[in-house]
Amino acid sequence: MSAAAPVIQTALLYKGGPMLLDLYLAATEYHITVTGPRMLFERLQLATTLSAFDGYTAPRLHAFADALEGTIHCGLVGIVAAEIAVDTMRAGGVLTISAGPPNMYQSLLVLRTRTGETFRNLFLRIFQPAVAPAFVGLQAVPAEAHLEHTHSGTPGGHHGHS
Amino acid sequence: MDIRENAATISDAGRDRYLEAVIRLKHRQAAGAPAGVSVYDQFVALHSAVFAVQSPAGDVVNFGHWNIGFCPWHRQYLRAFEKALQTEVAGTTIPYWDWADHVGAVNRLFTPAFVGSLTAGQPAPLANGVFRRSVPAAERPSWWPAGATGFRIHARLQDGFGAALQRGSAGVAWPPTGAQLSQLERLTIAQQGAHPLWFFWMVLEQGHPQIAAATHNQGHNFLGGHMSGGNSPNDPVFWMHHANVDRLWAKWQEGQLAAHAGSTHRDHWPDPGELSPFDGRTAPQGHRLDDDMWPWVGGAAGYAADVPAAIRAMLPDFAGAPAVKVRDVLDTTAMDATGYRYS
Numbered sequence: 001m002s003a004a005a006p007v008i009q010t011a012l013l014y015k016g017g018p019m020l021l022d023l024y025l026a027a028t029e030y031h032i033t034v035t036g037p038r039m040l041f042e043r044l045q046l047a048t049t050l051s052a053f054d055g056y057t058a059p060r061l062h063a064f065a066d067a068l069e070g071t072i073h074c075g076l077v078g079i080v081a082a083e084i085a086v087d088t089m090r091a092g093g094v095l096t097i098s099a100g101p102p103n104m105y106q107s108l109l110v111l112r113t114r115t116g117e118t119f120r121n122l123f124l125r126i127f128q129p130a131v132a133p134a135f136v137g138l139q140a141v142p143a144e145a146h147l148e149h150t151h152s153g154t155p156g157g158h159h160g161h162s
Numbered sequence: 163m164d165i166r167e168n169a170a171t172i173s174d175a176g177r178d179r180y181l182e183a184v185i186r187l188k189h190r191q192a193a194g195a196p197a198g199v200s201v202y203d204q205f206v207a208l209h210s211a212v213f214a215v216q217s218p219a220g221d222v223v224n225f226g227h228w229n230i231g232f233c234p235w236h237r238q239y240l241r242a243f244e245k246a247l248q249t250e251v252a253g254t255t256i257p258y259w260d261w262a263d264h265v266g267a268v269n270r271l272f273t274p275a276f277v278g279s280l281t282a283g284q285p286a287p288l289a290n291g292v293f294r295r296s297v298p299a300a301e302r303p304s305w306w307p308a309g310a311t312g313f314r315i316h317a318r319l320q321d322g323f324g325a326a327l328q329r330g331s332a333g334v335a336w337p338p339t340g341a342q343l344s345q346l347e348r349l350t351i352a353q354q355g356a357h358p359l360w361f362f363w364m365v366l367e368q369g370h371p372q373i374a375a376a377t378h379n380q381g382h383n384f385l386g387g388h389m390s391g392g393n394s395p396n397d398p399v400f401w402m403h404h405a406n407v408d409r410l411w412a413k414w415q416e417g418q419l420a421a422h423a424g425s426t427h428r429d430h431w432p433d434p435g436e437l438s439p440f441d442g443r444t445a446p447q448g449h450r451l452d453d454d455m456w457p458w459v460g461g462a463a464g465y466a467a468d469v470p471a472a473i474r475a476m477l478p479d480f481a482g483a484p485a486v487k488v489r490d491v492l493d494t495t496a497m498d499a500t501g502y503r504y505s
Contacts, residue, residue: 108333
């Protein structure tokens, strides 16, 4: 039995570009090109209009994170796993996805569902929202540090012009 | 007039001039620099240093990237490098890598006889060509300089990859189509208060999902390895990649001049006080029409590369050269006594 071909959505983060990416998609893979990871864009985080009262609870957020996997494609390090984590803040849970090691050019984040479901179906299955969300997406978090001004090292010992 | 030719169709003689000049420059001890630092290494160090330069106003400025000065700074940088190549081999010009002609690039440019093959997957040392760390004597071309053994990356400029030039394409989408690049060459976004150059530069440097995603940045990531870091000029493909960047800007300029009868190159650059449509600020120092572009500041005081002392010691000294402003390089045919254009 062969697996179904992935349905791929693409996006590009760039200076002055949209900071919100739709994740409520009939796609199983999301290829997001990140310009200047850690220099222009720090990371991505899940954003939605839903609350815990609607089913968007912290335990389900962990389950959603566990159902995602991702890779970073960066010429400095090749292909490495993307870090997907849930930070439990006092304000609530925040799912974050790494944008890649610091790089003056770009990285490619390939995000996919482990089950082969579409992102929309995965979201609906895990959160079982009581109301339809007005928005489910990924928010690009702007980088605040000027890594290129410090010339510090980067993970793996690569300079990456940080 | 110097002519920069397409790397996929350049003559063998033109190809060899470029390769020989690069290898010779790589082995030319730089005057005034620490022992073992070549003129080529100086240019690599300069690209790293331009990211963080103290300006006379006290700011730390990236003079070459992430704003509109990306275009003129790299134009001047390539021209300075080209002049250095010509001191090694007369008549050398930088061939350009036409991104849209990927078949031509794979069959001619990225071959053992030219810049060496592409590498798929994790970054790895070049497997063939004259830019390997050590080129076997039996494989050295007839023009190979006496005493040279290969292309060794300077210890301070290795980005963690070691002394051998590395590439590794981690599966990013490439190439752009000819139609996408034609659209970019004609791109004229009309937003009130924003010169069209802002939008052209953005797509050229960083890409745009609807116009052309695979442009400058993606080309660096497609090559991978050294090309993905701040010391990307370690890979001699850097110069050919940026020659194509520059060619696209020159074609955009030609299109704008033709579309606006009587206009000049200056008209196709924003006024110095114009606010960026992307961040609401004026372009930083070095990016505006009448700004000097570090390091070509004519020895003016107040500039300092904010890099480790060991890197600073490697930088070329342009104090005795005239200052170069953005305005001075808008027309490739008139930016110096010879000028250049693209075939």
